[in-house]
Amino acid sequence: MPAVEIRAAQKSYGALQALRGVDLTIEQGEFFALLGPNGAGKTTLISILAGLARADAGTLKVMGHEVVQDYRAARRALGVVPQELVFDPFFSVRETLRIQSGYFGLRHNDDWIDEILENLHLTDKAEVNMRTLSGGMKRRVLIGQALVHRPPVIVLDEPTAGVDVELRQTLWKFIRQLNGAGHTILLTTHYLEEAEALCQRVAVLHKGQLVACERISDLLLGRQAATLEEAFVGLIRDVEI
Amino acid sequence: MGVGFTTLFGKEVLRFWKVSFQTLLAPLISTLLYLVVFAQVLGQRVSVYPGVGYAAFLVPGLVMMAMLQNAFANSSSSLVQSKVSGSLVFVLLAPLSEIEFFSAYVLAAMLRGLLVGSVVLVTAGFFFPPRIHSLLWILVFCFLATGLSGALGVLAGVWAEKFDQMAAWQNFLILPLTFLSGAFYSLHSLPPLWHFISRFNPFFYAIDGFRYGFIGASDVSPWESLLIVGSTCLALSWATLALLRSGWRVRP
Ligand SMILES: Nc1ncnc2c1ncn2[C@@H]1O[C@H](COP(=O)(O)OP(=O)(O)OP(=O)(O)O)[C@@H](O)[C@H]1O
Ligand SMILES: [Mg+2]
Numbered sequence: 001m002p003a004v005e006i007r008a009a010q011k012s013y014g015a016l017q018a019l020r021g022v023d024l025t026i027e028q029g030e031f032f033a034l035l036g037p038n039g040a041g042k043t044t045l046i047s048i049l050a051g052l053a054r055a056d057a058g059t060l061k062v063m064g065h066e067v068v069q070d071y072r073a074a075r076r077a078l079g080v081v082p083q084e085l086v087f088d089p090f091f092s093v094r095e096t097l098r099i100q101s102g103y104f105g106l107r108h109n110d111d112w113i114d115e116i117l118e119n120l121h122l123t124d125k126a127e128v129n130m131r132t133l134s135g136g137m138k139r140r141v142l143i144g145q146a147l148v149h150r151p152p153v154i155v156l157d158e159p160t161a162g163v164d165v166e167l168r169q170t171l172w173k174f175i176r177q178l179n180g181a182g183h184t185i186l187l188t189t190h191y192l193e194e195a196e197a198l199c200q201r202v203a204v205l206h207k208g209q210l211v212a213c214e215r216i217s218d219l220l221l222g223r224q225a226a227t228l229e230e231a232f233v234g235l236i237r238d239v240e241i
Numbered sequence: 242m243g244v245g246f247t248t249l250f251g252k253e254v255l256r257f258w259k260v261s262f263q264t265l266l267a268p269l270i271s272t273l274l275y276l277v278v279f280a281q282v283l284g285q286r287v288s289v290y291p292g293v294g295y296a297a298f299l300v301p302g303l304v305m306m307a308m309l310q311n312a313f314a315n316s317s318s319s320l321v322q323s324k325v326s327g328s329l330v331f332v333l334l335a336p337l338s339e340i341e342f343f344s345a346y347v348l349a350a351m352l353r354g355l356l357v358g359s360v361v362l363v364t365a366g367f368f369f370p371p372r373i374h375s376l377l378w379i380l381v382f383c384f385l386a387t388g389l390s391g392a393l394g395v396l397a398g399v400w401a402e403k404f405d406q407m408a409a410w411q412n413f414l415i416l417p418l419t420f421l422s423g424a425f426y427s428l429h430s431l432p433p434l435w436h437f438i439s440r441f442n443p444f445f446y447a448i449d450g451f452r453y454g455f456i457g458a459s460d461v462s463p464w465e466s467l468l469i470v471g472s473t474c475l476a477l478s479w480a481t482l483a484l485l486r487s488g489w490r491v492r493p
Binding site: 050051052053054071072073075076078080082084086087088089090091099100101102103104105106107145 | 243244245247248249251252255256259260323326327328330331332333334335336337338488492493
């Protein structure tokens with residue numbers, strides 16, 4: 001059973017076709033990058049996968065669970081770090097993580113919450129109100145919220161935007177560790193060197209269509225490129241002609 | 242209904258509790274001001290039902306008005322705030338059913354309405370000790386009316402995408418409905434047209450039935466009020482749940 005299975009996903013916003021029939025399969029244990037220029041449809045695809053939006057057509061499954069019919073199992077299997085920096089200003093960091101655990105049916109989750117806080121360097125901010133955190137710290141709490149229920153599939157929509165260098169490294173160490181422990185990771189990012197360093201396979205979305213989906217090494221070979229960035233830029237140039 | 246539901250309910254309660262200055266104390270003060278002004282000014286001159294003083298008539302109306310307004314305000318403002326700030330995603334990502342989602346918001350709204358109502362009643366009771374004709378009718382209308390208003394708040398919160406849209410609900414629906422509800426007067430003292438219009442206002446029945454529980458007198462039978470408030474509550478809940486299931490404006 002694949003971790004993520006997307007068949008013929010379509011989504012329009014009025015006249016704009018955000019997704020024009022996307023097929024994508026991600027196997028369990030993969031560290032997978034979903035790339036594409038601004039507005040390509042990455043966030044739209046993730047939103048549909050997470051049940052935050054509904055597809056016009058197509059079927060999407062997380063760990064074999066269809067995201068609309070079998071939404072409970074599908075959402076339990078998925079942890080999503082949203083792209084937007086959102087937070088609930090009423091609560092502290094620990095309260096935020098406790099509440100998120102509760103939503104997933106977990107009442108006594110403090111050991112794991114402490115571990116998350118430590119790995120995200122938030123231990124000393126645990127009792128601080130969300131409002132008073134810096135942008136990068138809020139982003140880290142978002143990551144923590146996605147992990148409270150130890151989802152087998154973790155989706156990170158530009159998790160490192162606004163996070164400083166040192167933290168980026170500790171963050172990737174943590175995510176790598178989770179990947180090593182068997183979690184499937186789906187990542188979108190505009191830092192292509194990050195994707196190249198972390199991921200085995202990549203898909204490139206362009207105007208709602210998948211224009212590439214293969215191993216990074218194969219992509220580089222096929223396009224005779226030295227780096228993922230070079231391959232990506234060339235690919236986008238070619239499809240835009 | 243599992244831990245997910247209780248967590249969302251608890252979060253909603255915590256949300257208004259943390260700002261109880263605005264959510265509990267402010268409505269208490271505004272209701273007491275109404276009471277002071279109206280009971281003082283009209284108290285001597287107006288008698289609505291034979292043998293019932295104006296304050297005894299007014300207090301239950303004001304208490305119900307405060308409950309209706311605060312239940313509505315709780316679910317609607319929580320939803321629209323979290324929509325505008327984006328933090329609703331945390332709830333939407335969770336494996337909660339529409340019923341769990343709906344009930345958590347409505348029950349928290351009911352709790353806020355009931356708390357405000359109790360505080361107002363107790364405070365007003367120092368000045369105007371209430372009579373109690375039937376505790377059962379009082380409780381029935383407390384729960385049904387706050388449920389109705391909380392559900393209406395969820396509907397408004399699902400619909401509204403911005404604060405000014407929510408303000409429109411407040412100003413063009415909730416405010417007229419609560420003021421034209423017979424909180425301050427008996428329907429029989431109204432001109433025929435307004436009397437007729439008020440008969441379509443579910444808040445009128447909530448107040449009339451609730452007041453019956455205190456003074457044992459009402460404009461219409463409490464059974465009629467029960468039927469109308471109860472069925473409006475059911476119809477609204479059903480419609481809101483159907484909207485939630487469709488994903489309209491929540492999972493676009
Ligand atoms: N709620 C919405 N209403 C209308 N159009 C939308 C909505 N959400 C997304 N779109 C449009 O759909 C397209 C895809 O947007 P999406 O956010 O999925 O892009 P993306 O690949 O995530 O881009 P980025 O790299 O900038 O995050 C864009 O043209 C966007 O304007
Ligand atoms: Mg995006």
